[in-house]
Amino acid sequence: MNLTGKRLILIKPDVYVSTKDAYANIVPREERGIDTHNDRYINDFEETVFKLHPELQKIKQRLLDCGAEYAAMSGSGSTIFGLFDNDTESSSTPQLRALHEEFASMIVFDNTL
Secondary structure, three states, X not given: OOOOOOEEEEEXXXXXXXXXXXXXXXXXXXXXXXXXXXXXXXXOHHHHHHHHOHHHHHHHHHHHHOOOOEEEEOOOOOOEEXXXXXXXXXXXXXXXXXXXXXXOOOEEEEEEO
């Protein structure tokens, strides 16, 4: 998957994810290639961590609802990222502007790759 020109939004909430807890119930899945998307390319930590911190799953879903082509938790958490097309129309949508307002109390990184 070529990420050149994609818009990357990272949201770092004030949530502490214990490495011990993240690894406690991890069940690795079969290996998948990066060119697959949300339904097949999954961060195996999400199942365990989202049960402990459902607000992280809600952030991921908000990114998808705002048009992310792909969204996932980074590593064992708690940062959630979304990859978006970076054309003029999609990058200025009201939904993306609302993300910045909704997560204003969190660290939000928004840049083009």
